[in-house]
Amino acid sequence: MPARRYVLGSFKGESEATLAIEALKKSSWELDRVHTPFPSHKISEALKGKKSRVGYFTLMGGIIGFLTGFALAVYTAVQWNIIVSGKPVVAWIPFLIVGFEFTILFAVFGNVVGLLTQARLPEFDTLKVYDPRFSGEYFGIVATCDEGEEQKLKDFLTNMGGEVNAFEG
Amino acid sequence: MTSNRGNKEIFKNRPVLLTFAVFVIIGLGGFVFQLAGQHPERAWQAYLINFLLWSAVAQGGLLFSMVTHLTKARWSKPLQGIAESFAAFFPISFGLFLVLFLGRDHLFPWLGRDLHGKEVWLNLPFLFWRDFFGLLILYGLGFAYLYYALRLKMVPGEPHGVMHRFLHKRWSRGAHDPDRFRAKMSTLSVLYIVAYALVLSLVAFDLVMSMDPHWISTLFGAYSFVKAFYVGLGSLIILAAAVRLSQGEQSGLTSSHFHDLGKLFFAFCLAWADFFYCQFIVIWYANISEETSYIIKRTMLAPWNSLAWTVFIVSFVIPFFILLNRSIKTKLNFMIVLCSVVLAGIWLEHLLLLGPALNPRAVAVPLGPVDGFITLGFLGLMVLSILFFLRLFPALVFGDQREVV
Numbered sequence: 142m143p144a145r146r147y148v149l150g151s152f153k154g155e156s157e158a159t160l161a162i163e164a165l166k167k168s169s170w171e172l173d174r175v176h177t178p179f180p181s182h183k184i185s186e187a188l189k190g191k192k193s194r195v196g197y198f199t200l201m202g203g204i205i206g207f208l209t210g211f212a213l214a215v216y217t218a219v220q221w222n223i224i225v226s227g228k229p230v231v232a233w234i235p236f237l238i239v240g241f242e243f244t245i246l247f248a249v250f251g252n253v254v255g256l257l258t259q260a261r262l263p264e265f266d267t268l269k270v271y272d273p274r275f276s277g278e279y280f281g282i283v284a285t286c287d288e289g290e291e292q293k294l295k296d297f298l299t300n301m302g303g304e305v306n307a308f309e310g
Numbered sequence: 311m312t313s314n315r316g317n318k319e320i321f322k323n324r325p326v327l328l329t330f331a332v333f334v335i336i337g338l339g340g341f342v343f344q345l346a347g348q349h350p351e352r353a354w355q356a357y358l359i360n361f362l363l364w365s366a367v368a369q370g371g372l373l374f375s376m377v378t379h380l381t382k383a384r385w386s387k388p389l390q391g392i393a394e395s396f397a398a399f400f401p402i403s404f405g406l407f408l409v410l411f412l413g414r415d416h417l418f419p420w421l422g423r424d425l426h427g428k429e430v431w432l433n434l435p436f437l438f439w440r441d442f443f444g445l446l447i448l449y450g451l452g453f454a455y456l457y458y459a460l461r462l463k464m465v466p467g468e469p470h471g472v473m474h475r476f477l478h479k480r481w482s483r484g485a486h487d488p489d490r491f492r493a494k495m496s497t498l499s500v501l502y503i504v505a506y507a508l509v510l511s512l513v514a515f516d517l518v519m520s521m522d523p524h525w526i527s528t529l530f531g532a533y534s535f536v537k538a539f540y541v542g543l544g545s546l547i548i549l550a551a552a553v554r555l556s557q558g559e560q561s562g563l564t565s566s567h568f569h570d571l572g573k574l575f576f577a578f579c580l581a582w583a584d585f586f587y588c589q590f591i592v593i594w595y596a597n598i599s600e601e602t603s604y605i606i607k608r609t610m611l612a613p614w615n616s617l618a619w620t621v622f623i624v625s626f627v628i629p630f631f632i633l634l635n636r637s638i639k640t641k642l643n644f645m646i647v648l649c650s651v652v653l654a655g656i657w658l659e660h661l662l663l664l665g666p667a668l669n670p671r672a673v674a675v676p677l678g679p680v681d682g683f684i685t686l687g688f689l690g691l692m693v694l695s696i697l698f699f700l701r702l703f704p705a706l707v708f709g710d711q712r713e714v715v
Contacts, residue, residue: 182566200634227597234594237587 146291147173147270150303151279155181158280161301162187165284170294176271176281184280195255202251203244210243211236272306327697330690337687340680354413355668356681359660360688361410362517363541363653365403366510366534367692370542371396371549372452373506375459376499379492385570388562391463392550396542397456398699399692400449407445410517411438419667420523432523437516444509451505455498460703462491473702510535518660521667525604527593533585540578541656544649547571549696551642565640572639575649579633583626607666613675617662625655657685 152158158175162184165172177184214236222230256262275281282303286294295305344353375393378386414434415421425432464481511531519530527533550571554563593601609618629652638644661677669676 196636226595228595234591238591 145285146288146294148284148286148291148294148298149270149272149306150282150284150298150301151272151274151306152282152301152303153279154302155183155280157302158282159183159187161282161298161303164297164301165282168297170290170297171285173270173283173285175283176275178276178278178280181280193259195252195259198255198259199248199252202254203248205251206243206245206247207240209247211240213243214239327694330693330697333686333690334694335687336683337685337690340683340687344680344684351416351668352676352678352680353684354416355661355664355676356684357406357413358410358417358517359657359664359681360685361403361406362513362660363657364399364688364692365406365513366538367541367545367653368396368399368403369448369452369506369510370538370540371546372455373503373539373542374546376455376495376502379459379495380499380503385567389546389550389567389571390459392553393546394456394459395549395696395699396545397452398695400452402691402695404445404449407441414438417668419521419670423523425523428523432520437520441513441516444505444512448502448505448509451498451502455495455502458491458494458498462488462495506538507532507535510538518663521664522604524600527589527601529585529589533582533589536578536585537582537656537659540575540582541653543571543575543578544652547575547649548646551646555642568640568642568645569636572633572645576629576633576639579626579629579652583630608662613672614662614666617658617665617675621655621659621662625652625659628652 150161152161155177158177159181162172162175166187166189172188175184175188211233215231218230218232218236224230270283272279272281282298284294284298298305341353341357344350344356347353371393374386375390378390410417418434420432421434460477461481464478464486511534514531514534518534519525519527547568550563551568553561554568590605593605608614629648632638632648661675665672665676
C-alpha cells in the first residue's frame with residue numbers, strides 16, 4: 142500500500158472553508174478532519190456527519206437521574222418512617238423536586254460521558270497535522286491522498302483559497 | 311418590488327378572508343343564541359375565557375419582538391415583524407374588554423356577597439376602572455413600540471394603502487435616524503415588559519382569581535403572564551409557519567428559525583408547568599383549607615378532575631415529550647397541529663380555573679358546541695386583525711428586515 146500524504150489547507154474565512162469542504166466531498170480525495178476556531182453550524186452541515194449520539198447519553202442520564210433521585214428520597218424517608226404534619230411518609234409531590242435536581246445532575250454526567258466516549262478522546266497525534274492558528278482565526282482542512290497526487294491536491298486547495306502544507310502520513 | 315406585490319396578493323386572498331369572516335359571524339351568532347337562551351351566563355363564561363386567551367396571545371406574541379429586540383438578538387429579525395402583527399388585535403381586545411362590562415351580573419359570583427373587608431378592592435367600578443387603565447397603558451406602550459418598529463423598517467418606494475401612505479408622508483419629513491428609533495424601541499420595550507407583568511397580573515387577579523373571592527395565591531399573576539408568553543410563542547409558531555408555507559423562501563424564514571422558536575416554546579412549556587408546581591407545592595405543604603379547597607375542587611373531585619388531567623396532558627405532557635425531539639421542531643405542519651393542541655389545552659385550563667366558581671352546582675363539565683362556535687368567532691377576529699395588519703404594511707413586515715441589523 143502506497144504511503145498516504147496529508148495535506149493541510151488553512152482558510153481565513155468560514156464560507157471559504159465551507160466551500161472547500163463541499164468541493165472536497167465531491168472530489169476523489171478523502172477529507173480527514175477539519176479544525177475550526179469556533180463551533181460552526183455551516184461547517185458541520187457541510188461535513189454531513191452522522192448524527193451525534195451524545196444526546197442519547199444525556200437523555201439516559203436524565204432518566205436514570207430522575208429515578209435515582211426519587212428512589213433516594215423514598216429510601217431516606219422510609220428509613221425514619223416519621224409522619225410530618227400529616228403528610229404521607231412517601232409523599233411523591235415534594236420528591237419530584239429531588240427527582241428533578243437529579244435529572245439535571247445525571248443528565249450532565251451522561252453528557253460528559255457521552256462526550257468522552259463519542260468524541261474520540263483522548264487523541265494525541267492530532268497535533269502532527271495542526272497549526273496553532275486554528276485556535277485563533279484560521280480554519281484547517283486536512284485531506285489525504287496517495288503519494289503521487291500530492292501536488293494535485295495542493296493545487297486544488299490553493300485554488301479554493303487556502304494556504305497549503307503537506308505532511309507525511 | 312415584485313416580492314411585495316406577491317405578499318399583498320396572499321393577504322388579499324378572498325376565500326381565506328371570507329372563511330374567517332364567516333367564523334366571526336358564527337361566533338357572534340353562537341354568542342347571541344346562548345345569551346337569549348336559558349343559560350346566558352354560559353355565553354359570558356365562554357366570552358371571558360376567549361377574551362383572556364386571545365388577549366394573552368396578542369400580548370405574549372408582541373412580547374417576543376420586544377424581548378429579542380432588547381437582547382439584541384439577530385437571529386429573530388424575520389420573526390419580529392410577524393410577532394409585531396399580533397398587536398393588531400390590541401384594539402379589538404380593548405373593545406372586547408369594554409363589552410365584558412355588560413356581562414358583569416353573570417360574571418362575578420361575589421357580587422352582593424359579604425366579602426369581609428375585601429369590598430375596598432373587589433367592587434365593580436374600581437375593578438373595571440383599574441383594568442381599563444391598565445390595558446390602556448399596556449396597549450398604548452405596545453402601539454408606541456410598533457410605531458418605531460415600523461418606522462425603523464421604513465423602505466423607500468411606493469407605500470400601500472391609506473394608513474401606510476399617511477405614515478410614509480409623516481416619516482419622510484423627519485430624518486431617518488435608526489439609532490434613535492432603536493433606542494426608543496428599547497425604552498418602550500422595558501416599559502412594556504414591566505407593564506406586561508403588572509397588568510397581566512392585575513387582570514388575572516381581577517378576572518380569574520377573584521371569581522373565588524376567598525382564595526388567594528400571590529403567584530397567580532406570575533403564573534398567568536408566563537402562560538401568556540407560552541401561548542404567545544405557540545401562536546407565533548403557527549403564524550410564522552403559515553407565512554413560511556404560503557410564501558416559501560421569500561419570507562426569509564429558515565428551518566433554524568423554527569428550531570430556535572421551538573426551543574423557546576419548549577422552554578416556556580416547562581416554565582408554565584414550573585409556575586404551576588411552585589404554586590401547588592406551597593398550598594400542598596401548608597394544607598390550609600381556604601387554599602386547598604380550590605385545588606381539591608379542580609383536581610380531585612368530579613366533574614373537574616378529568617378536565618384537570620386533560621389540561622395537564624394536553625398542554626404539558628404531550629408537548630414536553632414531543633419537543634424533546636430536535637427535528638420535529640422544524641416540521642411546520644406538525645408544529646401547527648401541536649401548537650393548536652396546546653392552545654386548546656390552555657383554553658380548557660381557563661375553563662378549569664373559572665368553571666367551578668361560575669358553575670358551583672355543575673354535575674358535568676359545562677362545555678358544548680356553542681362554546682366552540684364562540685371560540686371560532688374569536689379566532690376569526692384574531693386572524694382577520696392580523697391579515698388586516700399584514701395587508702397594511704406588507705413591506706414593513708416582510709421587507710428588508712434582514713438588512714436592518
